[in-house]
Amino acid sequence: MFRTALRNVLAHKARLLMTVLAVMLGVAFVSGTLVFTSTISDAFQKSSEKGFTNVDVAVQPHRGSGDENTPGAVPRLSQSLLDQAAKVPGAASATGTVSGFAAIADKKGKLIGEGFSSSGANYYAAQGGKDPRYPLKSGRAPQGPGEIALDAKTADRAGYKVGDTVRVSVDGPVLQQKLSGVFTTDDGNVSAGGSLALFDTATAQKLYGKPGGFDEIHLKAAAGTSQTALKAAVEKVLPKDAEATTGKQLADEQSRMISQSMDGMRTSLLVFAGIALFVGIFIIANTFTMLVAQRTKELALLRAVGASRRQVTRSVLIEAFVVGTVAGVTGLVAGIGIGAGLRSLIGGTGATIPDGPLVISPSTVLVSMVVGIVVTMLAAWLPGRRAAKIPPVAAMNSVHAVATTKSLVVRNSIGGVISAIGAAIVLTATSSTMMGLGAGLVLIGVFVLTPLxxxxxxxxxxxxxxxxxxxxxxxxxxxxxxxxxxxxxxxxxxxxxxxxxxxxxxxxxxxxxxxxxxxxxLKADYVVSMASMTPLSTDVEKKLAGHPDVVASSPLRSSPARINGEHQSLTGVNGKDMGKLTNLDFTSGSFAALSGDKVLVDDATARGKHWKLGSSFDVTFEDGKKGTLTVGGVYKGNDLMRGVWIDAPTLAPHQKQIDDRQVMVKVKGGADEKVKDSLAKALGDNPAIQIQTxxxxxxxxxxxxxxxxxxxxxxxxxxxxxxxxxxxxxxxxxxxxxxxxxxxxxxxxxxxxxxxxxxxxxxxxxxxxxxxxxxxxxxxxxxxxxxxxxxxxxxxxxxxxxxxxxxxxxxxxxxxxxxxxxxxxxxxxxxxxxxxxxx
Structure with a gap:
């Protein structure tokens, strides 16, 4: 029977070719997905590990230990703590780090990189005037507020050389900085196509609103001291609002985060690979059904000369195994090509990824082969079993086995029940998971009913x-x-x-x-924000408000607070102009009430907190001071406009640092390209600021x-x-x-x-x-x-x-x-x- 099955495969090469192609495409999609995600994940993980080569222990603010009466308070690491950490036994060096957003414009004024990929940091020159994290390729370290250093890849992309003037934006206003040096780095963000600008420590602390403070302190262990030992020594000098973590823990955590971020992409791609395989199963089953029907006389003759039902079914499954093996191997090879192609395609869109080899893991090979063989054999099992049930005499008299009325009634009944259950789940679904389950059942049910x-x-x-x-x-x-x-x-x-x-x-x-x-x-003609979605400087709102074409403007500034003991964000706005900038429906109250201690809330928040017009509630502001606010109006919120709105002058005294998420602007005569260009010019033609209608x-x-x-x-x-x-x-x-x-x-x-x-x-x-x-x-x-x-x-x-x-x-x-x-x-x-x- 084994030899017979092999001969049948070889005898029907042309007819089985399409089946091999169908399975191969499904396998190629699965293996290509696994190769692509493994390659990208491995590249980012190795890149992140390089970023921690000079970090044996990191001291970070312990956010959970902040003052409970000060919402959003983030502890800051001081210079004195840095000095103490540098003196602990086993520490070879200590580096204070400050980081944030920094948009770099090329020589044409366009932003290099996008959003979060544009970053800035400090060059910590305490150790002999050099920062081991950033070896200089040319020039020298930045000194003073007018100088900057760029990573080599960004400098090459923009065509900058030492001595050139670079336009930089941190939170809004454009800074004209002299390029003092070009450095190399293993920073994963730069490896992935981002940009990195370095300022001297004092300038970075001022620009990022952390005068005299640091985001983290990185320690390098002396020879013979382990990361664990150094961590134990550092913890003895740490205050309660700081914590120490080993470099290995940081690298592992970042690797885990990268792996998790890739899981979503991997799952999405595998869903579509599964869809391709799902479609392929129908084709494979259809192909084997027809092949078996065309060979009914042949199979009947085998039954007549002594072959059992099990042997006939087994011969069909052997054919499927051979086809699945061939399709699995060719699909794996094609999938490797797809994985390489996807990486090149992502690179072609401008999203650079770290360099690294193509990763073909043993699990990828195993999954590809299992998918190819199992899918094909499952699809062939039912036709093989059906063929084995045909009596030899009946089969030898007729090539076609006509479906009985009973089998059609059973099939249609099953299809109707599955479709009805699926449709009921779809119509009553309360989550995307339920919707997906119902949709799958409907598809299966309709497939069963399709002959009818x-x-x-x-x-x-x-x-x-x-x-x-x-x-x-x-x-x-x-x-x-x-x-x-x-x-x-x-x-x-x-x-x-x-x-x-x-x-x-x-x-x-x-x-x-x-x-x-x-x-x-929105009634506003323009909405001004940072391309990176980071906060704007308050200077932007001031410049826009003073522009001759602007008739109304308002910032949207967020401030953490605690309302009735629960965390809640307050949104500071210009109360007198919001009615001219937005077009919202009020269930009660109006914009006229937005001033002093009166606030506006969206209807969803009002329902959740059981507020209505005139309701008062206790609030703890960002600076820890307490107060009482009153609901002056309830508006219908949406994804663009929602939350608790408070007049900006009322909120400002409680904010440690005022940052605007965006600024809404209304101009004379409505939106116009000339006015837009005029606004951009007033903001210094800043590449990091986007002005959108x-x-x-x-x-x-x-x-x-x-x-x-x-x-x-x-x-x-x-x-x-x-x-x-x-x-x-x-x-x-x-x-x-x-x-x-x-x-x-x-x-x-x-x-x-x-x-x-x-x-x-x-x-x-x-x-x-x-x-x-x-x-x-x-x-x-x-x-x-x-x-x-x-x-x-x-x-x-x-x-x-x-x-x-x-x-x-x-x-x-x-x-x-x-x-x-x-x-x-x-x-x-x-x-x-x-x-x-x-x-």
């Missing part, structure tokens, strides 16, 4: 096929002749289009919700949604490619199975063009059936998910992207046409006499 659904849906297409005459009629009859096969073929395409349509509906609806939120809640805000979010959607389209394209292979596979085998019928059609006058047209129309009908089902299910899931999203985004409403749905249906038609090219050509080339004699 295929007849009425394909029958509805009859009027469209009439212009094609007899070939159109034959194509429709061929499509419904074997509803199970048609269903399995169409389902592969259905699943891919269900996901694509559902995601498109949700993305389009979200985009409209964001547009409505931005245009509905309402449309810019909406477009920025839309761009992120569009980028995510395009990535998902690319990933789901894998499922569509697998579906195409399924249609090709089905048609090719159907042509082989109907050789006699095609020969007879040729003999009674149907020419080769007619044969080709018949096969193409059959493929088109099957693909459009899958497309209609997929788009319909996608719209249903998009609508159902909308109710879940609306709880978080109040402006969310269902938007049906008719143009894209039409495009998806056209895509299904193109799939059908392309998939039929080879089978149609093969059918037309059949010799009619040889075909009539074929069994």
């Amino acid at each position: 659904l295929s007849r009425p849906v394909i029958a509805a297409a009859a009027p469209l096929l009439r212009p094609f005459g007899m070939t159109g009629k034959l194509a429709r009859q061929n499509a419904v002749r074997n509803p199970r096969r048609t269903a399995a073929t169409a389902s592969a395409l259905m699943i891919g289009l269900t996901l694509i349509t559902g995601l498109t509906v949700i993305a389009g609806s979200m985009q409209q919700a964001i547009d409505k939120m931005a245009t509905g809640s 309402k449309q810019d805000i909406s477009d920025g979010i839309s761009k992120a949604i569009g980028l995510l959607l395009n990535m998902l389209y690319g990933l789901l394209a894998m499922a569509v490619v697998v579906a195409v292979l399924g249609v090709v596979n089905t048609l090719a085998m159907s042509v082989f199975e109907r050789q006699q019928e095609i020969g007879m059609l040729r003999a009674i006058g149907l020419d080769r063009k007619g044969i080709k047209r018949m096969v193409r129309l059959e493929s088109l009908i099957i693909s459009l059936f899958g497309g209609v089902m997929g788009i319909g299910l996608g719209v249903f899931f998009g609508w159902a998910a909308g109710d879940l999203i609306k709880k978080a985004v109040s402006t969310y409403e269902l938007v049906l992207p008719w143009e894209r749905m039409g495009l998806f249906l056209l895509l299904a038609a193109v799939v059908g046409v392309l998939a039929a090219l080879w089978p149609a050509r093969r059918a037309a080339k059949l010799n009619m006499l040889a075909a009539i004699k074929a069994e």
